[in-house]
Amino acid sequence: MRTVGHFIGGKEVEGKSGRFADVFEPMTGEVKAKVALATKAELRAAVENAKAAQPEWGATNPQRRARVLMKFLELVQRDYDKLAELLAREHGKTIPDAKGDIQRGLEVAEFACGIPHLMKGEYTEGAGPGIDIYSMRQPLGVVAGITPFNFPAMIPMWKFAPAIACGNAFILKPSERDPGVPMALAALMLEAGLPPGILNVVNGDKEAVDAILDDPDIKAVGFVGSSPIAQYIYERAAQTGKRAQCFGGAKNHAIIMPDADIDQTVDALIGAGYGSAGERCMAISVAVPVGKATADALMDKLIPRVEALKIGPSTDPTADYGPLVTKEALERVKNYVDIGVKEGATLAVDGRGFKMQGYENGFYMGGCLFDNVTKDMRIYKEEIFGPVLSVVRAHDYAEALSLPSDHDYGNGVAIFTRDGDAARDFAAKVNVGMVGINVPIPVPIAYYTFGGWKKSGFGDLNQHGPDSVRFYTKTKTVTSRWPSGVKEGAEFSIPLMK
Structure with a gap:
C-alpha cells in the first residue's frame, strides 16, 4: 500500500509521528494509501527550511520568479491526464470535473506570472521641495495555506502561486483525505526550477493546523473549509499576530x-x-x-x-x-x-x-x-x-x-x-x-478576486486577483530628500510638503 509522507526541503520525506490517516478510493470504498500526520516538530522542520530559503528567493527579481511559474504551467500540462486521474481516484469527482479543478488553479498561476507588473510600487517626484516619495511591495517571509478536500488542485494553486510569485516561502497543509495531487504539484514546482524549501507540503490534522497557527515565523495563513473552523483559524491567527484570510461554508x-x-x-x-x-x-x-x-x-x-x-x-x-x-x-x-x-x-x-x-x-x-x-x-x-x-x-x-x-x-x-x-x-x-x-456558479476569473461575505469569509482581503498580491506583501513607503534640498537648522514641527 502506498504511503504518503511530506514534501520538505525539496524532497519527499517519511512521516515520523507514527500516526496515519486512511486515503480512500471513494468509487470502490477501498483504502488505497496511508498519509502521515505531522507532529509540531515536523511542521517546524518545514518552517526552518522555508525560512532559510526565503531571503534568496525574495531577492530574486520578479521576472525570474515568473519564469519558474511559466515552466510549472508547462509541466502541469504535460502531466494533466495523470494528475486528473489521481485527483479523481482520491476525491471521487469525475475525470472531466478533475480536469476543471486543475484548470481553474492553473489560471491563477497564469495570473501570478504577471508579478513583475503586479508588484510595482508608486512614485511621486517633487512631493515637496527636493522631496520624492515612493513605495515598494516586499514579501512577508514564510506564509501558509490550509486547503480543503473538495478542490485538491485548484485551491492549493490559488494559495501558493501568488504567494511564491511575491517572493514568499510557502507551507501547504492540504486535506489528508486526498493528498496525492498537492504532493505532485510540489514536485512539479521543484522540477520547474523552484529552489528547495520554498514550497513545503506538510500533511496532517488539527495538530499540524495548530502548529501553523502558533509558529512565530509564519506571518500569514489562508484557509478554506467549514465556517466554524474558518472562524477558529481567523481568531487564533489574530491572537498570534498573523494575517489571515479564511473562507467557510455556503448556502x-x-x-x-x-x-x-x-x-x-x-x-x-x-x-x-x-x-x-x-x-x-x-x-x-x-x-x-x-x-x-x-x-x-x-x-x-x-x-x-x-x-x-x-x-x-x-x-x-x-x-x-x-x-x-x-x-x-x-x-x-x-x-x-x-x-x-x-x-x-x-x-x-x-x-x-x-x-x-x-x-x-x-x-x-x-x-x-x-x-x-x-x-x-x-x-x-x-x-x-x-x-x-x-x-x-x-x-x-x-x-x-x-x-x-x-x-x-x-x-x-x-x-x-x-x-x-x-x-x-x-x-x-x-x-x-x-x-x-444567468450564471449559476459565479466564480470570478483569476484576475478578479474570490470571496464571500458574512459567515462565508473572515478577513479583509480575498483570494486571487489583486487582493492576493496585497495579502502576501507588505508596503514600504520611502520619503527622500537629498542635500541640495535641505535647509540649515533643526526642524521641530511636523515636516510639511510645501
Whole structure:
C-alpha cells in the first residue's frame, strides 16, 4: 500500500509521528494509501527550511520568479491526464470535473506570472521641495495555506502561486483525505526550477493546523473549509499576530424570476446543484422560484431531470457525478435528508437508496430534491455539501431578494431573468459576496478576486486577483530628500510638503 509522507526541503520525506490517516478510493470504498500526520516538530522542520530559503528567493527579481511559474504551467500540462486521474481516484469527482479543478488553479498561476507588473510600487517626484516619495511591495517571509478536500488542485494553486510569485516561502497543509495531487504539484514546482524549501507540503490534522497557527515565523495563513473552523483559524491567527484570510461554508441561492427561461434555468440548476456530488462551496443548494406558477413549472422540469441523473465511478466519462469523498460524508448527507423529511419538507426525489452496481461499497448517493422548504428548517440554514437541492417558494421579488441577503452565509448567489432592470437591482442590493446573472456558479476569473461575505469569509482581503498580491506583501513607503534640498537648522514641527 502506498504511503504518503511530506514534501520538505525539496524532497519527499517519511512521516515520523507514527500516526496515519486512511486515503480512500471513494468509487470502490477501498483504502488505497496511508498519509502521515505531522507532529509540531515536523511542521517546524518545514518552517526552518522555508525560512532559510526565503531571503534568496525574495531577492530574486520578479521576472525570474515568473519564469519558474511559466515552466510549472508547462509541466502541469504535460502531466494533466495523470494528475486528473489521481485527483479523481482520491476525491471521487469525475475525470472531466478533475480536469476543471486543475484548470481553474492553473489560471491563477497564469495570473501570478504577471508579478513583475503586479508588484510595482508608486512614485511621486517633487512631493515637496527636493522631496520624492515612493513605495515598494516586499514579501512577508514564510506564509501558509490550509486547503480543503473538495478542490485538491485548484485551491492549493490559488494559495501558493501568488504567494511564491511575491517572493514568499510557502507551507501547504492540504486535506489528508486526498493528498496525492498537492504532493505532485510540489514536485512539479521543484522540477520547474523552484529552489528547495520554498514550497513545503506538510500533511496532517488539527495538530499540524495548530502548529501553523502558533509558529512565530509564519506571518500569514489562508484557509478554506467549514465556517466554524474558518472562524477558529481567523481568531487564533489574530491572537498570534498573523494575517489571515479564511473562507467557510455556503448556502448559495438561485433566484428564478417569472420571465426566466425555465429550460436554461433547469440546465443550470442541475449542473450547479449536483455537479461534483454537490461538494462545492459554490454549489447551488437553494432554488427560489418567484410566484406559484414559476415554482410549479420549475418542479415539473426539475423532477425528471434529477431522477435521470447518471451517477457513476470517477473513471466513467459519461457520469454526471461520482461518489462522495468518504463514508462519513455520505452518512452526513443522508442524515440531512432524514432531517428535512422530519421537518416537513416535501422530498420530491429521494436518492438515499442508490447503489452502484459493481461498486456496492463505494460512497454513492442519488440526487435528492426537496420542495416546500422554509427558512426555519435546518436543511435551509445549514450547509449540506451533497447532491441535495432545496426549493424555497417566494411570493414576490422582495421576498426572494431577502432570502440570500438575510442568510448567515453569503458566498455566492445567482438570478435568472430576462429583465435587465431586475438583474441590475438584484446585483446592487443582495447582501452576498459573488453574484451571477444567468450564471449559476459565479466564480470570478483569476484576475478578479474570490470571496464571500458574512459567515462565508473572515478577513479583509480575498483570494486571487489583486487582493492576493496585497495579502502576501507588505508596503514600504520611502520619503527622500537629498542635500541640495535641505535647509540649515533643526526642524521641530511636523515636516510639511510645501
